[in-house]
Amino acid sequence: MLYSFAADTLLIVHLLFIFFVIFGGLLLFKWHGLFSLHLAAVVWGVLVEFNHWICPLTHWENALRRAAGETGYESGFVEYYLVPLIYPTELTNDHQLILGSLVIAINIVIYSWLLLKIRSH
Secondary structure (H helix, E strand, C coil): CHHHHHHHHHHHHHHHHHHHHHEEEEEEECHHHHHHHHHHHHHHHHHHHHHHCCCHHHHHHHHHHHHHHCCCCCCHHHHHHHHHCCCCCCCCCCHHHHHHHHHHHHHHHHHHHHHHHHHHH
């Protein structure tokens, strides 16, 4: 039970990290100090997508699931709704390159918007 809870929690953290990589630049409008952390997260996210790496969070989550005696994502809210967002079944190398490019494009727009706002003050 504890391992299963830890795996579910890690899956949620993984999803939040993905959202931070994509949209975390918006937090810089309020907290400028997050710049280095967000930039590092974006670089990591893009490297994972462009190099087709498996994120270490995935390995940790699977290890926790195995320790809980689980074999996959067959039931429950987390498995049904969140797993397909993080681990799409039809993800290809081309899709990963597109996703990495979208992360870059979204963050260029956000950072440009932030810089314009800072310069106008």
